[in-house]
Amino acid sequence: MxxxxxxxxxxxxxxxxxxxxxxxxxxxxxxxxxxxxxxxxxxxxxxxxxxxxxxxxxxxxxxxxxxxxxxxxxxxxxxxxxxxxxxxxxxxxxxxxxxxxxxxxxxxxxxxxxxxxxxxxxxxxxxxxxxxxxxxxxxxxxxxxxxxxxxxxxxxxxxxxxxxxxxxxxxxxxxxxxxxxxxxxxxxxxxxxxxxxxxxxxxxxxxxxxxxxxxxxxxxAGAELIDKFEVLPMYIPRDKFSHKGTYGHSLMIGGSYGKIGAALLSSEACLKSGGGLVTSYIPECGYEIVQTALPEIMVITDEEEKFIGDISFDIEPTVIGIGPGIGTHEKTADALEKFLKENKTPLVVDADALNILSKNKELLKLLPGRTVLTPHPGELERLIGKWKDDFDKLKKAKAFSKKYKLILLIKGAHSIVVDADKLYINNTGNPGMATAGSGDVLTGIITGLISQGYEPLVATIFGTYLHGKAGDLAVIKTGYQALTATEIGDFIGDAYLDLFQQEPQAAQSQDQNENNS
Incomplete structure (x- = not known):
């Protein structure tokens, strides 16, 4: 709309x-x-x-x-x-x-x-x-x-x-x-x-x-409100004769000692959003955790035990999601810089990878065009600088997106996708989604969609919608306070199914207080 x-x-x-x-x-x-x-x-x-x-x-x-x-x-x-x-x-x-x-x-x-x-x-x-x-x-x-x-x-x-x-x-x-x-x-x-x-x-x-x-x-219009009616045409049906290779190979890079769960959540969400193959690149300390919790994915471990110190792999991924739980260790920052100088693969960047970029903004020039950045408000401020109000924030975000040719997802009660001068405002989600790991799930969903062939902007808009809808469906079961990121991931499939279910009432309304994703 x-x-x-x-x-x-x-x-x-x-x-x-x-x-x-x-x-x-x-x-x-x-x-x-x-x-x-x-x-x-x-x-x-x-x-x-x-x-x-x-x-x-x-x-x-x-x-x-x-x-x-x-x-x-x-x-x-x-x-x-x-x-x-x-x-x-x-x-x-x-x-x-x-x-x-x-x-x-x-x-x-x-x-x-x-x-x-x-x-x-x-x-x-x-x-x-x-x-x-x-x-x-x-x-x-x-x-x-x-x-x-x-x-x-x-x-x-x-x-x-x-x-x-x-x-x-x-x-x-x-x-x-x-x-x-x-x-x-x-x-x-x-x-x-x-x-x-x-x-x-x-x-x-x-x-x-x-x-x-x-x-x-x-x-x-300079802005659009995104709901089911807007995302349904974005959906790409699956072909009867397709196979796992049809839907790409996602590489999820993240995790550090005590934060392996972030890599786990993003990798699982990537798989559940439809990614054909998913490989998780993590430090050695997370190997048994990820292999045990997610038998469907492959794992590559860094030589370092507790953090990622050298991003090196021999696969050819379709898309790379990087940042959840990765930490900001000096060797991790050096590894990210080296990786960006060599990488040509589409990227989705989140969490501490964003914080590393904000400390060395010259690295932003190394990001491939149409890279997706998914900051929460604190990470956004470190990237674009302080703003005096919400309108100034959007002005700075648009300028940032245009300067680096990036897609910027501002996470919040109504998450906003910024693509140069155009805004796409998400209309799904609820306050229960203000919980640890929710953003890691979102990163995985967007990465998985790009893997399947969705253009990065479409993947970001569609993925943000699915993420919020999964939260809306999950919160019916849990209530706001008990909703966890794991349950948001568990309801990704339900969010897909909901696309094809007729709404009981086509009212164009939304409770502002029940949006926080």
Whole structure:
């Protein structure tokens, strides 16, 4: 699903109005009616108190449409106008007249004394600010947002939580609506998926408001949300007459004394993701462990007992995954440098291999084009430098990806694949996956997919999805706290099977708090 910028959304509105020969007011009516229908289908006439807070521009106009439909359907509604400006939009004014036509006069909020009583059993509809906000709320409006948050009432935000910017992090965290649910028009917003802004949108859903499909199809989006619908076409079916050699030979390099488990997890995940042959390159101390735990894979041991000191092998792998549990011993760093100077095989680089690279960034120039790097936040900072906020992080990550011609996977609640200026945001995973070894499994999955013939970018996008889906399926059995990396690996097969199972409901929604991979 495409994720559009503010400018693209405005362009989509304009294109729709012109092509469909409708007025901006008619488009506003569509948007407000879509939100009303969502509420009405769930409330079914329940007489809970509904407070609709409107701004004085187009988002406030949407709120007035919602309030009018709720009123005409018999709900217990009170509409309010956050009177923060004399600059009213024409469609807001039109809908202000329309709500008066149904005998409801919204209350204007000019100061704290105008704030209504909100019980925690009530419902709040937030339509104060929309996607055009570019500075912090001030004065009475800022206090109103803080007041709404303190009410503990269920809060539904229209399009975006008021106080959030589309392209930046709010300066004052207290003046942003903390929405229980966000109904985003037509498509989700990037801010729903970043740690510093996603916390304000607990859950979201995209509502179809009839923006013209021609524009939505043709517009080049800088980011895409990746879910089952997006990855299913990536899947490569197996040929009846194939054999293990058809699906490549993966070499997994990793492990050190006390960290052989990381090499084990990545090697097993590589095999379970479909790699035809897997060889694990480990220090001597891990030989019996790996051979006993994984009889399906082959093992090459380094001459060193407790760490890898010389990466030397006589096989011709299709792809190499390197880093899980490898450590940062001086001899290991030297071995990695020597290896990179000679290697031409596609790479997936993780964990301490990334830390070695971050200490000697000249080595990054030795990586083959389209190498996949899979850092967690700490490793990412060591690679690209400190950032001031999530948007600065993405800017630096894009520049890094372009400079070295690499694919960068930023691991997190919504893992983001960065390929130059394009972002692919994963929509699977859960907080239980914040556990030791989870990243090692992900490295193995991506390596195994490249081994099978998936292009590195596709392998990274698809692999990240499978990893998160495996975690989602496993956590049903274990719960968040008890989920382990081993169980994530055990459910890789279930994640594949799930690709071809029909969803019970095609709702475009996701719980932000249940994503952490």
């Amino acid at each position: 495409k994720i559009f910028t503010r400018e693209q959304i405005y362009a989509a509105d304009k294109f729709t109005i012109e092509k469909q020969n409708i007025s901006s007011d008619e488009l506003m009516e569509r948007a407000g009616t879509a939100v009303f229908n969502w509420l009405h289908s769930r409330l079914q006439g329940a007489q809970v108190k509904i407070h609709v807070f409107c701004g004085v521009r187009n988002n406030g106009g949407d709120g007035l449409v919602i309030a009018r439909h709720l009123i005409t359907h018999g709900y217990n509604v009170e509409a309010y106008i956050a009177n923060f400006s004399e600059d009213r939009s024409k469609d807001f004014l039109l809908n202000l007249d329309r709500i008066k036509d149904v005998k409801h006069w919204p209350k204007f909020i000019n100061c704290v004394e105008d704030f209504p009583q909100i019980a925690k059993e009530d419902i709040v509809v937030d339509a104060i600010f929309g996607i055009g906000l570019n500075r912090p709320p001030e004065g009475c409006t800022a206090e109103l947002i803080t007041y709404i948050n303190s009410s503990r009432a269920f809060t539904l935000a229209v399009d975006v939580p008021s106080g959030l910017y589309m392209d930046g992090v709010p300066e004052n965290k207290e003046t942003v609506i903390r929405a229980n649910y966000v109904l985003s028009f037509q498509a989700p917003k990037l801010i729903f998926f970043l740690p510093e802004t996603g916390v304000y949108a607990n859950q979201w859903e995209a509502l179809d408001i009839g923006l013209d499909p021609e524009y939505m199809f043709r517009a080049e």
